[in-house]
Amino acid sequence: MAKIKVAVIFGGKSNEHDVSVVSAAHVIKSIRQVSDERYEVVCIGITKKGHWLKYIGSVEDIENGRWETHPDNTPCILSPDPVHKGFITLDEDGTYSRLRVDCIFPVLHGKNGEDGTIQGIFEMSELPFVGCDLLSSANCMDKDLTHTVLEASGIRTAKWVRILLSEMNRLDEKCKEMEEKLGFPMYVKPANCGSSVGISKCRNADELRAGIKAAFIHDRKVIVEEEIKGIECECAVMGNEDAFASTVGEISAANEFYDYDAKYNDQGSKTYIPARISEESIEEIRRIAVKAYHAMGCGGLSRVDFFLCEDGTVILNEINTLPGHTKISMFPQLMEHEGISCPEQEDRLIKLALDRSEVDYE
Ligand SMILES: Nc1ncnc2c1ncn2[C@@H]1O[C@H](COP(=O)(O)OP(=O)(O)O)[C@@H](O)[C@H]1O
Numbered sequence: 001m002a003k004i005k006v007a008v009i010f011g012g013k014s015n016e017h018d019v020s021v022v023s024a025a026h027v028i029k030s031i032r033q034v035s036d037e038r039y040e041v042v043c044i045g046i047t048k049k050g051h052w053l054k055y056i057g058s059v060e061d062i063e064n065g066r067w068e069t070h071p072d073n074t075p076c077i078l079s080p081d082p083v084h085k086g087f088i089t090l091d092e093d094g095t096y097s098r099l100r101v102d103c104i105f106p107v108l109h110g111k112n113g114e115d116g117t118i119q120g121i122f123e124m125s126e127l128p129f130v131g132c133d134l135l136s137s138a139n140c141m142d143k144d145l146t147h148t149v150l151e152a153s154g155i156r157t158a159k160w161v162r163i164l165l166s167e168m169n170r171l172d173e174k175c176k177e178m179e180e181k182l183g184f185p186m187y188v189k190p191a192n193c194g195s196s197v198g199i200s201k202c203r204n205a206d207e208l209r210a211g212i213k214a215a216f217i218h219d220r221k222v223i224v225e226e227e228i229k230g231i232e233c234e235c236a237v238m239g240n241e242d243a244f245a246s247t248v249g250e251i252s253a254a255n256e257f258y259d260y261d262a263k264y265n266d267q268g269s270k271t272y273i274p275a276r277i278s279e280e281s282i283e284e285i286r287r288i289a290v291k292a293y294h295a296m297g298c299g300g301l302s303r304v305d306f307f308l309c310e311d312g313t314v315i316l317n318e319i320n321t322l323p324g325h326t327k328i329s330m331f332p333q334l335m336e337h338e339g340i341s342c343p344e345q346e347d348r349l350i351k352l353a354l355d356r357s358e359v360d361y362e
């Protein structure tokens with residue numbers, strides 16, 4: 001039987017490029033370990049400047065960033081024309097060739113990779129792809145829309161106030177509204193970002209104004225949330241209509257909150273699988289994770305992040321549609337805890353992508 005050709009796309013212009021390449025190396029190694037060599041992997045890297053390159057070098061050089069300068073890299077683009085069923089590579093002699101693939105596996109985080117932008121091209125190409133579609137990716141990336149949809153679905157999130165860049169001329173009024181509705185301390189976040197970039201904890205009016213201005217560097221929309229005091233818990237969800245949730249993991253951040261440094265630079269942050277919480281709380285989080293997954297229209301996979309408060313209240317923080325996928329990331333570890341090895345996870349995700357594209361609407 002012919003091998004299924006899977007294009008793994010990694011890198012990207014987002015500020016999470018460096019995490020993406022580490023995730024991608026892990027995903028590629030895992031796909032290659034799937035039994036009976038079912039899959040052939042095609043590597044497509046997007047540089048920090050946004051150039052798309054077909055890469056044929058070693059997996060190790062993806063992780064360390066050397067892939068970008070490999071002499072055999074070929075510029076390529078994904079054709080939105082479904083007739084092409086894949087990529088067009090632009091060869092050195094000025095000609096171009098077709099590179100057909102059967103499925104796309106995006107291992108991209110953040111802007112343009114996880115926010116529906118690239119998923120839109122996948123949808124136009126009519127190729128099966130791993131993970132959430134355009135709409136759910138975009139809605140989950142936007143923390144204001146996530147809160148809005150979840151609130152309408154009866155799922156608790158932190159109380160929040162939205163502010164648009166165009167409302168900066170009435171910042172006083174907006175800050176007053178925030179103080180009344182939320183109280184200090186507050187968390188200020190760009191609506192569309194990730195890796196805690198642009199997020200600050202504000203304890204007073206001066207910090208709030210500074211935090212809002214700093215968040216506007218990253219987005220034209222900012223959300224301000226009440227502080228939630230609780231244990232940070234994460235739950236991995238996999239599947240389409242039949243999605244299931246893993247056990248719950250716990251994050252104990254090294255810094256005051258789980259900021260960029262605590263996530264990637266500080267070895268002091270700890271994770272616990274399963275979380276050190278009651279069996280009832282684990283079940284409650286799993287139930288809400290699946291409910292939120294369907295409310296947001298997710299497919300394939302997502303990692304749903306929560307706070308568990310002391311009184312047992314479960315508050316959903318955010319949904320990550322393309323969660324970190326390195327060896328030490330929470331998503332693969334939670335699924336491994338469910339007895340699903342990394343190669344099996346990738347195998348299932350690719351199957352879910354192929355299944356979804358075979359749905360007959362008639
Ligand atoms: N409302 C809140 N109350 C308390 N801590 C928060 C709140 N919002 C965010 N945090 C802290 O900030 C971190 C990053 O926020 P999050 O919304 O998850 O953004 P990102 O998408 O960048 O991961 C969280 O993991 C948590 O530690």
Ligand SMILES: [Mg+2]
Pocket residue numbers: 305318
């Ligand atoms: Mg987060």
